[in-house]
Amino acid sequence: MFWQRELASQGWGSYAIELRGHGRSDPIDLSRTTMHDYAADVRSLAIQLAEKPVIMGWSMGGLVAMMVAATNHAAACVALAPSLPARHVNASAVIRAGEFGAEEYGITSHDPTEQSEMSDLDREERIIALASLGQESRWARDQRKAGIVIESLPCPLLVVTGSADNDWPDEHYDGLWLAAERLKVEGASHWGLVLNRRALPTLTPAVLRWLDAAIRV
Numbered sequence: 001m002f003w004q005r006e007l008a009s010q011g012w013g014s015y016a017i018e019l020r021g022h023g024r025s026d027p028i029d030l031s032r033t034t035m036h037d038y039a040a041d042v043r044s045l046a047i048q049l050a051e052k053p054v055i056m057g058w059s060m061g062g063l064v065a066m067m068v069a070a071t072n073h074a075a076a077c078v079a080l081a082p083s084l085p086a087r088h089v090n091a092s093a094v095i096r097a098g099e100f101g102a103e104e105y106g107i108t109s110h111d112p113t114e115q116s117e118m119s120d121l122d123r124e125e126r127i128i129a130l131a132s133l134g135q136e137s138r139w140a141r142d143q144r145k146a147g148i149v150i151e152s153l154p155c156p157l158l159v160v161t162g163s164a165d166n167d168w169p170d171e172h173y174d175g176l177w178l179a180a181e182r183l184k185v186e187g188a189s190h191w192g193l194v195l196n197r198r199a200l201p202t203l204t205p206a207v208l209r210w211l212d213a214a215i216r217v
Contacts, residue, residue: 001128002197003056006204015053017042019061022134030137031097035148038140039067046073052155054078054211058194059168062159063144066178069153075215076156078207080193081168086147087177093146098138107133120164120192120199129191153178156214158207162188181210 007014018025019038042064046053052075057065062082069077102108106117112126121129157180161170170184183206185192188199 002195002200006200010204010208015045017045030099030135032139033137035064035067035140035143038064042068043071043073057082059083063148066150066153067148069155070150072154074155076211077153078158078160080160081162081165081190082159083144085150087149089147089149093142095142095146096138099135100138101135102133118189118191120187120189120196125195125197129195150178158183158210160185160193162190162193164188164192165190
């Protein structure tokens, strides 16, 4: 929501895609939903557009964005603190059916004053974050742990991180083999990359400057 407002103010149109079983999409049984299902959701829109879009995603969605970009359906990819891809699949990893909730990420309360991982968000932003929480696919999470293989990308990639993100800090991507530029946002938490309204007026133009140079708009 906040990203779309900032993009519109800079003259960029955008679509916000609700992955299956997420947001305002119809509730479904996610117990066997795969990462490839999520990528198919994004790709189904991308292929309908007259031009290849810039595909952007956050956290798990950042890896989904890279998966779609790897199929040559993106002009560029912007990944906000994304889950990491892999160079090979761990064949011994166990892939389990099931669902899990936000407690697996350490969010055990819906009290906005108790969210230490949202240190840079104000009360309204924390309420929005907490309202967005829902069930997630265990199958897809185990797939990420086993490894989603992306050998290369046919388009430019920007990886954005926050200096206050304890789970996905900038150095986490030092071993990334995909050609990528990096942008670190001072003071931003993992959640702050999408919901911190003080950071976005600076972050959005920085991303757009990168896009202008990367795809020669």
